[in-house]
Amino acid sequence: MHRMVLRSAKKLNADPTNYNFLKNAVSFLIFIVVIIIVFYSIPELKSIGVSLLASAGILAAIVGFASQQAFSNIVSGIFVVIFKPFRVGDYIKIGDFHFGTVEDITLRHTVIKNPENRRVIIPNSVISSETILNSSIADPKVCAFVEIGISYFSSIDAAISIMRSEAENHPNLIDTRSETEVEEGVExxxxxxxxxADSSVVLRAYVWAENTGKAFVMKCDLLKSIKESFEKNDIEIPFPHQTLYLRKDENKN
Incomplete structure (x- = not known):
């Protein structure tokens, strides 16, 4: 069924999020219906089912209390599908710790594949109360900040020239300038x-990539290549250090 859903969504050029959620909801309903049919089809089980229903009043409070969280997850999952803060295939960050690509949205939880290829399973009620950073919802392009500090004795213009050269030579860089900006000479x-800063002049390069993954790789590569180019051109990257003064005690014999 999962493959059929994916094929249908691709064929209709539709968002697979709705299909995935519908698949999970239908699977749950089918399971409940099958259980009911089995109980009513077998006489021995039917008597057990009648007994269970007779005692439902006693268990209602316990079940209701225990299912509050489950019901909250279901409602939150429905809201996710309706309002679409993220979709299957989006790269998102939830709170301060969890980030990755959305793989599935079920009645209870959302499955995220993180960069380590591990699946993070987060209850829908938790997601509904967290801040969501979605890198794919409208425009997947990402602007990465490459920040490097140079010493006050180094040439700012030379450092900027090196950083720009390294960035423009990286294959993941994309040009987001408009025709007007190109004509105006915008870099x-x-x-x-x-x-x-206290011991450095901090430079920031704004580099654009097609998506979050390529932006991360480009930023890592540029930090390495820029540092190496700075070393070749005598541009110092300052680091914390301490100066120790030893005073001779003149009164000591």
Whole structure:
């Protein structure tokens, strides 16, 4: 059934999120209906079912209390499908810790595949109360910040030139400039001085990639290549250090 749902969604060029949720809901309803049919088809089980229904009043409070969280997950899952803060295939970050690609949305939980190829299973009620960062919902392009500090004795212009050259040579970089910006001479990679810190001048390069994955790889590559180019061109990247002064005690014999 799962494969049939995916094929149908692809064939109709539709969002697979609704299909996945419908598949899970239908599977749950079919399971309940089958259980009921089995109980009523077998006389021995039917008598047991009648006994269970007779005692339902006693168990109602216990079951109701125990199913509050489950019902909350179902309602939250329905809201996710209706309002679509994310869809199957979107790259999202939930709260401060969980991020990855949405694989499935069930009645109870949402399955996310993280960059380590592990599945993070999060109850829908938890997701509904968290802040969601969606990198795919409208425009998958991502602007990564590559920040590097240089010493006050190094040339800012030379450092900017090196950072721009390294960024423009990276295969994951995309050009997001409009025709007007190109005509006006706006640089493909914008680099700005964003801070005069205690021991460094902090430069930030704005580099664009097609998606979050490519942006992460590009940022890692650029940190390495820019650091190596700085070393070749005598541009210092400062690091914390301490100076120790030893004072001779003149009164000591």
């Amino acid at each position: 493909k990679v914008v680099i700005r001085v964003i801070q005069l």
